[in-house]
Amino acid sequence: MTEQRPDGLQPRGGILMGRPFGVPVYVTPSWFVIAGLITWLFGGRLADVLPDLGYARYLVALSFAVAFYGSVLVHELAHTLVGLHYRLGVRRIQLQFLGGISEIEKEAETPGREFWLAFVGPLLSIVLGGVFYLGMLGVDSDTVPGVLLAGLTVSNLVVAAFNLLPGLPLDGGRMLRAAVWKLTGAPMSGTVAAVWAGRALAVAVLIGLPLFSASRQGVEPGTGTSLIDGMLAAVLAFIIWNGAGNSLRTARLKEILPGLTVRDLARRTVEVTADTPLGEALRRAHEARAGAIVVVDGRGDPTSLVKEAAVTAIPERRRPWVAVGAVTRALEPGLRIGVDLIGEEILATLRRTPATEYLVVRDDGSVYGVLALADLERRLTNALAGR
Numbered sequence: 151m152t153e154q155r156p157d158g159l160q161p162r163g164g165i166l167m168g169r170p171f172g173v174p175v176y177v178t179p180s181w182f183v184i185a186g187l188i189t190w191l192f193g194g195r196l197a198d199v200l201p202d203l204g205y206a207r208y209l210v211a212l213s214f215a216v217a218f219y220g221s222v223l224v225h226e227l228a229h230t231l232v233g234l235h236y237r238l239g240v241r242r243i244q245l246q247f248l249g250g251i252s253e254i255e256k257e258a259e260t261p262g263r264e265f266w267l268a269f270v271g272p273l274l275s276i277v278l279g280g281v282f283y284l285g286m287l288g289v290d291s292d293t294v295p296g297v298l299l300a301g302l303t304v305s306n307l308v309v310a311a312f313n314l315l316p317g318l319p320l321d322g323g324r325m326l327r328a329a330v331w332k333l334t335g336a337p338m339s340g341t342v343a344a345v346w347a348g349r350a351l352a353v354a355v356l357i358g359l360p361l362f363s364a365s366r367q368g369v370e371p372g373t374g375t376s377l378i379d380g381m382l383a384a385v386l387a388f389i390i391w392n393g394a395g396n397s398l399r400t401a402r403l404k405e406i407l408p409g410l411t412v413r414d415l416a417r418r419t420v421e422v423t424a425d426t427p428l429g430e431a432l433r434r435a436h437e438a439r440a441g442a443i444v445v446v447d448g449r450g451d452p453t454s455l456v457k458e459a460a461v462t463a464i465p466e467r468r469r470p471w472v473a474v475g476a477v478t479r480a481l482e483p484g485l486r487i488g489v490d491l492i493g494e495e496i497l498a499t500l501r502r503t504p505a506t507e508y509l510v511v512r513d514d515g516s517v518y519g520v521l522a523l524a525d526l527e528r529r530l531t532n533a534l535a536g537r
């Protein structure tokens with residue numbers, strides 16, 4: 151799957167496994183859960199197919215789990231190479247529960263590029279399935295290589311078929327989005343259509359998968375097998391539904407971001423020295439209707455910012471006896487940001503130096519105000535909620 155996301159404030163990761171093509175690949179803890187489940191289930195099936203293996207079948211099953219996720223990585227690398235070719239930027243690849251995600255930094259500029267960015271992953275999974283099938287023809291089916299190749303053939307074709315389903319966040323959903331975008335000329339129309347298709351798909355998986363599995367296996371509702379199928383359907387439906395909602399929020403965020411400016415978000419400030427009592431500094435800020443306090447040295451140059459959270463933690467009765475310098479953060483280079491930053495530039499700048507407050511300066515270096523992270527988050531939350 152691919153996922154478009156603006157430069158966020160909370161990077162996600164996991165265990166770093168490497169950097170193919172300069173893109174970090176992470177494995178999340180949830181991968182180990184699904185790898186263990188695949189090993190257990192596939193190892194149980196091997197007892198019927200290759201009974202002479204004994205407990206070594208679980209080692210073979212673990213090899214299959216690793217090889218399968220190797221195929222998933224190849225699927226995601228296909229998205230990555232196309233994203234890099236179109237100069238969209240790829241932040242990371244994550245291997246996680248039930249698959250992988252390639253985080254693409256920028257929006258595709260045309261519906262055609264969006265389509266190929268999405269389609270190349272399932273296409274490569276189909277190619278891998280064909281390669282494993284050709285390999286399977288050259289070995290005996292009742293051997294370890296034969297069983298592994300058969301499993302990898304089927305699993306890659308299943309991955310391709312699942313990702314081609316027409317609903318976000320799946321690759322088929324991005325392809326549907328590209329098609330609607332092409333027809334209407336509006337990227338958001340494509341996103342909304344693919345989101346609702348994804349939600350309908352989630353409901354269909356939740357209801358249809360257990361019924362389909364029960365009809366094929368001839369099991370009764372409430373049995374152990376049907377309960378496992380129901381749980382799997384619920385997990386898949388949740389992932390699809392949640393992913394569709396996230397895709398819609400990301401698309402709305404991309405519409406909102408160009409209208410955000412540091413100039414509008416910055417708070418008015420008052421300047422005090424580090425030895426000023428906190429109570430006195432707050433009184434001055436209140437009189438000036440300022441929302442932030444900047445600490446300056448004897449020459450009037452800013453040296454640190456008062457942390458709002460630290461002020462809140464100090465009881466009001468103690469504030470006259472606490473110096474402002476005790477509740478500040480020194481002004482590191484990354485805590486000075488330009489007043490003319492807009493849109494995604496703001497998020498990218500803040501992400502490089504995480505903090506709760508930033509000093510906003512004009513081109514000549516003079517103080518314009520303070521940007522509080524809480525204000526930015528509140529503005530984004532309200533905009534996404536339509537307020």
